[in-house]
Amino acid sequence: MLRKALAASVRAGLLPVLATALLAVSAGAAARQDAAPQYPNYPSETPAKFTPVNAGADFERREVMIPMRDGVKLHTVILIPKNLNGDHAKKAGILLTRTPYDADGMTTLAQSGHLESNLEGYDNAADVIVEDGYIRVVQDVRGKYHSEGDYVMNRPPHGPINPTPVDDATDTYDTIDWLVKHVPESNGKVGTLGISYDGFEPLMALIHPHPALKVSVPMNPMVDGWMGDDWFHHGAFRQQNLPYIYEQTASRGNTYKWWSNVHDDYDLYLRASSAGELAREHGMEQLPFWQKVLAHPAYDSFWQDQAVDRILAKEPLKVPVMLVHSLWDQEDIYGAIAVYKAIKPKDTTGTMVKLVMGPWHHGQEIGDGSSLGAIKFGSDTGRYFREHVLRPYLAQYLKNDAPKADVAPVTAFQTGSNRWENLDRWPAGCDRGCTIKPTPLYLGDGMKATFGKPTDTGGDSYVSDPAHPVPFRARPIQPVAYGEHDTWAQWLVDDQREASGRTDVLTYTSDVLTAPVTIAGQPQVHLTASTTGTDSDWVVKLIDVYPDEVAAQPEMGGYQLAVAMDILRGRYRQGFDKPEPITPDKPLPYTFALPTTNHVFLPGHRIMVQVQSSWFPLYDRNPQTFVPNIMLARPADYRKATQEVFHSSYVELPVVSGKGS
Numbered sequence: 001m002l003r004k005a006l007a008a009s010v011r012a013g014l015l016p017v018l019a020t021a022l023l024a025v026s027a028g029a030a031a032r033q034d035a036a037p038q039y040p041n042y043p044s045e046t047p048a049k050f051t052p053v054n055a056g057a058d059f060e061r062r063e064v065m066i067p068m069r070d071g072v073k074l075h076t077v078i079l080i081p082k083n084l085n086g087d088h089a090k091k092a093g094i095l096l097t098r099t100p101y102d103a104d105g106m107t108t109l110a111q112s113g114h115l116e117s118n119l120e121g122y123d124n125a126a127d128v129i130v131e132d133g134y135i136r137v138v139q140d141v142r143g144k145y146h147s148e149g150d151y152v153m154n155r156p157p158h159g160p161i162n163p164t165p166v167d168d169a170t171d172t173y174d175t176i177d178w179l180v181k182h183v184p185e186s187n188g189k190v191g192t193l194g195i196s197y198d199g200f201e202p203l204m205a206l207i208h209p210h211p212a213l214k215v216s217v218p219m220n221p222m223v224d225g226w227m228g229d230d231w232f233h234h235g236a237f238r239q240q241n242l243p244y245i246y247e248q249t250a251s252r253g254n255t256y257k258w259w260s261n262v263h264d265d266y267d268l269y270l271r272a273s274s275a276g277e278l279a280r281e282h283g284m285e286q287l288p289f290w291q292k293v294l295a296h297p298a299y300d301s302f303w304q305d306q307a308v309d310r311i312l313a314k315e316p317l318k319v320p321v322m323l324v325h326s327l328w329d330q331e332d333i334y335g336a337i338a339v340y341k342a343i344k345p346k347d348t349t350g351t352m353v354k355l356v357m358g359p360w361h362h363g364q365e366i367g368d369g370s371s372l373g374a375i376k377f378g379s380d381t382g383r384y385f386r387e388h389v390l391r392p393y394l395a396q397y398l399k400n401d402a403p404k405a406d407v408a409p410v411t412a413f414q415t416g417s418n419r420w421e422n423l424d425r426w427p428a429g430c431d432r433g434c435t436i437k438p439t440p441l442y443l444g445d446g447m448k449a450t451f452g453k454p455t456d457t458g459g460d461s462y463v464s465d466p467a468h469p470v471p472f473r474a475r476p477i478q479p480v481a482y483g484e485h486d487t488w489a490q491w492l493v494d495d496q497r498e499a500s501g502r503t504d505v506l507t508y509t510s511d512v513l514t515a516p517v518t519i520a521g522q523p524q525v526h527l528t529a530s531t532t533g534t535d536s537d538w539v540v541k542l543i544d545v546y547p548d549e550v551a552a553q554p555e556m557g558g559y560q561l562a563v564a565m566d567i568l569r570g571r572y573r574q575g576f577d578k579p580e581p582i583t584p585d586k587p588l589p590y591t592f593a594l595p596t597t598n599h600v601f602l603p604g605h606r607i608m609v610q611v612q613s614s615w616f617p618l619y620d621r622n623p624q625t626f627v628p629n630i631m632l633a634r635p636a637d638y639r640k641a642t643q644e645v646f647h648s649s650y651v652e653l654p655v656v657s658g659k660g661s
Helices: 002-011 015-034 115-119 126-131 168-182 197-204 239-249 265-271 275-281 288-295 308-313 335-346 381-398 488-493
Strands: 059-067 073-081 092-099 135-140 186-195 213-219 321-326 353-358 410-414 419-423 434-443 459-464 506-509 517-521 524-531 537-545 560-569 588-593 597-601 606-612 641-646 650-658
Touching: 059 168, 073 115, 073 168, 092 168, 092 197, 092 381, 115 126, 126 381, 168 186, 168 197, 186 197, 186 381, 197 213, 197 308, 213 335, 213 381, 239 265, 239 275, 239 288, 265 275, 275 288, 308 335, 321 335, 321 381, 335 353, 353 381, 381 410, 410 517, 410 597, 434 606, 459 524, 488 560, 524 537, 537 597, 537 650, 560 588, 560 597
Parallel strands: 092 135, 092 186, 186 213, 213 321, 321 353, 353 410
Antiparallel strands: 059 073, 073 135, 410 419, 434 650, 459 641, 506 606, 517 597, 517 650, 524 588, 524 641, 524 650, 537 560, 537 606
C-alpha cells in the first residue's frame, strides 16, 4: 500500500512536499519521546480545597466533626442566621435533629442563599425554624454518611442488646455538650425534634439528658418495630420494608439501591414465595440487621428490651416532651401513642407531656395538611399545628423572653367533623362533661353491623387462598417511595371498595346513621373464628361509608374510608412471645387493638367492618400451615383454608357520650 502511494505522489509531483511532511512528523514524535512528564507544570484545575462564598446569604453554614466520648467523630451541620453572626448581644436557641438520612442533603434542599429555602423539605419545620431565628443543627448518626463509627439500626441503649458504652442517648448528650460550648451565638438552650427515625432520636435524648436539653419533640417516632411500627404488626412481617432495610444497612451512604424487574410489587413478592426467599435473591444474608429480624419472628427479649416505650417507662421524666401523632400514619402508627401511655403517668404536674394528633400521613405535619388523598379537611391543619402549637411551645423553652405557651395537654383533630379539640387528657372525648363508653359493634347475621347483640350463633365463611392474596390497595402496587407522583403516603385512606367486592373478604355494614357516632381511643377487636388450617392471619378494618351521593365532592359518593385497620398473626393469640399452632375447625378468640381514632361517623353515613386473612404485599402471606418461621416458608407450605367468623364477634368502639357527642 505504501509503495503504491509513493508512486502516485511522484507522478503528481508531490514527493518533495510529502517528504517534508514526513520529516516534520518524525521530528515531533522524537521530541515527545524526549520530553518526560513534568508535574506540576500542568496542574489540575480543581483546587485541593474549595470554600464556597455567598455574600448574599442570610445564614452561615459551618460543618464540624464533633467528638464523642469513645473518640468517634460525628459529622454535624450548623446553620447560623446572619443576624446572629458576630453580634454576641443576640443569642438563639438550638434546634437539633440527628438523622441517618444525610445531614448534608437535609440542609441543602435548594441551591439558595436563603435559609428557609435550604430547609424546605423533609424533617424541617422550616417556617418555624427560620422565622423564629433558631440555630439549626443536623447531624449524621454514627456510621451513616460522613460520620465515623459503626451503624446499628435504631441503636438500643447500653444494656443487654448493646454492650458498648455508647448509644444514641450518649451521642446526643455529647453533641449538646459540644454545641453549647462551641457555638457562641447559642443561648445555651437546646431542643431536639425529628420525624420517624429522626423522631426516635429525641426519645433517646430523654435517657440521662444533658442539662441544656430544654425540650423534645418526637414526631411519628419509631418506637416498637414488632408491635406496630416498621417491621411487624402483631407478628405479621411488613415485607414491603425489605427495600428500606437493604438500602439503609448495605452501605454507609445508601449507595446500593433495591432493584426489581416488575412494575407491580404484588407480582414481585408473590413470585418469591416468602420474604426470606426474596431477601436471599437480593443478597440480604450479608446484612446483620436482616439476620436479626429473621432470627426473631416472635416478640422475644430482643424486641422487648429495645421497645422505647418500655425503656422510657423506667426513666425519670426530666425534659418536657411533645409527642406528635398522625391518625393515618402509614409507617409508625403505634409509637407516639405507646410512649404517651408509658410516660404520661409520670407527669405529676400535668405540664411535662403534651400530645398532638392530626389528620395526617407520616410526617405531613411539617407540610400542607389541607387534604390527604381524596379526603379534605377544610383548612391547612399542618400550618395550624406549626403556628398555634409547635411555634409557641418551642419558644417557651428555647427563647429567653418568650411567654408560657397556651398549649393544651392534648391538641387533637377530630376527623369527620373536621375541627380541632383542646383536651386535658387522652382519650377524653371532649373538653369537659364527656365519658368514653366501650360499645360493641357486632358482626351479625345477614352481613349486618349492629349495636344489638345477635341471637344467631352461626357465622360467615370464606376461602383464603395464599395463591391469590387480598391486595392492600389497588393494583399495580408500587414500591414504598416518596415523590411528586408517589401515593404510598395515602394508602391508609384508599377507598376500601377495592376489597369489599371480593369473595374472600367479609363485609358487615350498619344501617344508615340517623345521629352522629363519635369515637375517641383505640377500638378493640374481639373475633371468634375458626380455620381449617393450623395458622391464620386476621385483618380487621373499621370503615366510614359515605352517602351514595356527595353533591359537593361527587367522587366521595359511597366512599369507604378506613378509620382504623390492623392485622393479627393467629399463632400469637395466646401471647406475642408464644407462637403456637391453631387447632383446626375450632372456634377460638382473637383479640387485638386497632390504632387510635378520633372520629365522628356523621348522620347519613354507615359504619362498616371488613374481615380478611391477607393484606398483600404489605404483609407477608401466612401459609396457613404452622411452620417455625413464616419468613422461611416453602412453596409447599402455602395452602387454602376455609375461615369462619362467628356472629358473637364484635369490634368494641370507644364511643363518646355526653357533651359534644
